[in-house]
Structures are given as structure tokens and as C-alpha cells.
Amino acid sequence: MASGYPETLASEWIPHLSPWQWALGGLCAYFVGIAKTGVPGLGTLVVPMIVFTVGDARASAAWLLPILSTADVFAVVYWRRHAAARKLFALAPWVLAGMVAGAAALALSERVIRTAVAVIILAMLALYLWRKARKTLDVAPHPALYGVTAGFATTVANAAGPVMNLYLLSRRLPKEEFIATGAWFFFLINLSKAPIYWWHGLFSRQSLAFDFLMLPAVILGAVSGRKLVDHIPARVFEASVTALTALSTLLLFR
Numbered sequence: 624m625a626s627g628y629p630e631t632l633a634s635e636w637i638p639h640l641s642p643w644q645w646a647l648g649g650l651c652a653y654f655v656g657i658a659k660t661g662v663p664g665l666g667t668l669v670v671p672m673i674v675f676t677v678g679d680a681r682a683s684a685a686w687l688l689p690i691l692s693t694a695d696v697f698a699v700v701y702w703r704r705h706a707a708a709r710k711l712f713a714l715a716p717w718v719l720a721g722m723v724a725g726a727a728a729l730a731l732s733e734r735v736i737r738t739a740v741a742v743i744i745l746a747m748l749a750l751y752l753w754r755k756a757r758k759t760l761d762v763a764p765h766p767a768l769y770g771v772t773a774g775f776a777t778t779v780a781n782a783a784g785p786v787m788n789l790y791l792l793s794r795r796l797p798k799e800e801f802i803a804t805g806a807w808f809f810f811l812i813n814l815s816k817a818p819i820y821w822w823h824g825l826f827s828r829q830s831l832a833f834d835f836l837m838l839p840a841v842i843l844g845a846v847s848g849r850k851l852v853d854h855i856p857a858r859v860f861e862a863s864v865t866a867l868t869a870l871s872t873l874l875l876f877r
Contacts, residue, residue, distance in 0.1 A: 638829040640676070648676040652690050652837035656844020657851065658784075659694035659806070660701065666784040667751075670744055671871040673781075680737035680780075680875070681729065685825030687781050688813060689834035690841055695810040697845040702803035710794050710804055713766040714773075718812065721774020726819045728779050740780040741875035747776070747785035748869060754789055766790075777812055778819060784809075 640648070651672045658665040669687070677683040728739065769790040777783035787808060791801050820826055 636828050636832040638833050649840045652840035653844040655694045656841045657848035659698040660848035668868040670782045681733045685820040686830045692813045693841045698806035699810050714770045717767045717770020718774040721771040722778045725775040725778025729823045743776050744872045751785045
């Protein structure tokens with residue numbers, strides 16, 4: 624009986640994932656680390672990847688949250704002197720409203736949430752491409768629109784990055800304040816989502832064990848992210864991330 628205890632414990636805690644799912648999960652964690660230390664575009668790509676890793680769009684948000692929060696710590700510590708918290712005050716009540724709507728949406732079926740995640744990501748991509756095509760930061764900041772959308776998207780799919788990037792760009796923040804303010808926003812928002820996911824029963828022993836095993840990949844990504852980006856042409860990188868995100872998101876409709 625004693626000899627079988629380790630096997631029983633492992634079966635209860637270690638997720639039953641295939642090798643390709645473990646590899647994809649590790650890549651997700653690595654990309655999250657990179658995204659938090661200077662390459663936000665990777666954040667959107669991670670969302671459909673984690674859905675495929677977990678195999679459940681509803682649960683994937685909770686599986687990804689501790690990974691995001693770990694990377695948030697690195698970002699906050701690194702940029703702690705540059706945050707412009709006042710820029711977020713007008714956004715806060717609208718973000719909370721969006722999170723309430725997102726919390727209610729998590730009660731829907733996995734299939735509905737998977738489709739909602741795909742639609743949100745495609746909308747975020749369209750927003751990103753539209754802003755890029757305009758080649759201007761002259762976008763009027765509407766806290767209600769940005770806040771509700773960001774709150775809903777981050778609760779349902781951890782996919783508020785493009786919305787927040789657009790909002791912060793519209794505030795014309797210096798680069799350091801832009802990154803630091805976004806880092807603090809997501810650090811606080813991601814922590815506040817934990818009770819929502821717990822209430823819906825989305826955390827499990829296996830999800831937490833998975834997150835623990837992904838820590839080295841997150842740390843590696845956070846530490847090496849800025850150096851890695853210097854060796855990749857910006858246009859090639861952006862085009863690759865956009866194409867891969869669109870392709871992986873379209874697969875969610877299957």
C-alpha cells in the first residue's frame with residue numbers, strides 16, 4: 624500500500640497531458656515571461672495556445688492566471704519607479720463592471736466560452752491592425768469602452784492586453800510609464816480575478832501543479848525576453864505573432 628502512495632499522489636496532482644501539450648504549455652509560460660518584459664504582442668498568442676494545452680476554454684483562464692501573476696511580479700519589480708497610477712483611476716470602475724460581466728459569462732458552457740474567447744481575440748487583433756494601419760496614436764480615450772471591454776476580456780480569456788495597450792497609447796505616456804503602468808494594472812487585475820475563478824471551481828490540484836512546473840519557463844522568459852527581442856527584426860516578429868495568433872484562434876472555432 625505504501626509503495627503505491629507516490630503513484631496515487633502523482634495521479635491526483637500531475638495533469639494527464641500528452642507530451643505535445645506539456646511542450647505547448649512550456650512555450651506558453653516562456654512567452655508570458657517575454658511578453659511581460661517588453662514584447663506585449665506575445666500575450667495575445669498565448670491565449671489560444673493555453674486553450675489547446677488544457678483542452679478546455681473555460682478552465683484554461685484559471686490555469687494561465689498563476690503564470691501571468693508570476694510574470695507580473697517581474698514586470699512590476701523591474702518597472703516599479705515609472706508607474707503612472709493616476710492614469711488608471713478613470714478606468715477602474717469600468718474595468719470592475721466588465722469583470723462582473725465576465726464572471727457571469729464563465730457560467731456558460733465550454734463551447735460557448737471557447738467561441739467567445741476566439742471572437743474576443745480576433746477583435747483584439749483587428750483593433751491592433753487598425754491602429755497599426757492608422758499609423759497614429761490619435762485615438763480618443765473612452766474609459767467606459769476600454770474599461771468594460773478590458774474587464775470582460777481579461778476575466779473570460781486573459782485577453783485584455785491589446786485593449787489596454789491602445790488605451791495607454793491614447794494617454795501618450797512615455798515608454799517607461801507605458802510599460803510600468805500596464806504592468807501594475809495587470810498585476811492588480813490578475814490578483815483580483817483569483818476569487819472569481821475559485822468561486823467557479825476553475826482551480827484544481829492539477830492546474831496548480833501545472834503552474835508550479837511552468838515556473839522555470841516563466842522565469843527564463845522574463846529574464847531573457849529583452850535580450851531575445853534585440854535579435855529579431857521588429858517587422859518579422861510582429862508579422863509572425865499576428866499570423867500565428869490569427870491561425871491558432873481560428874482553430875478554436877472547430
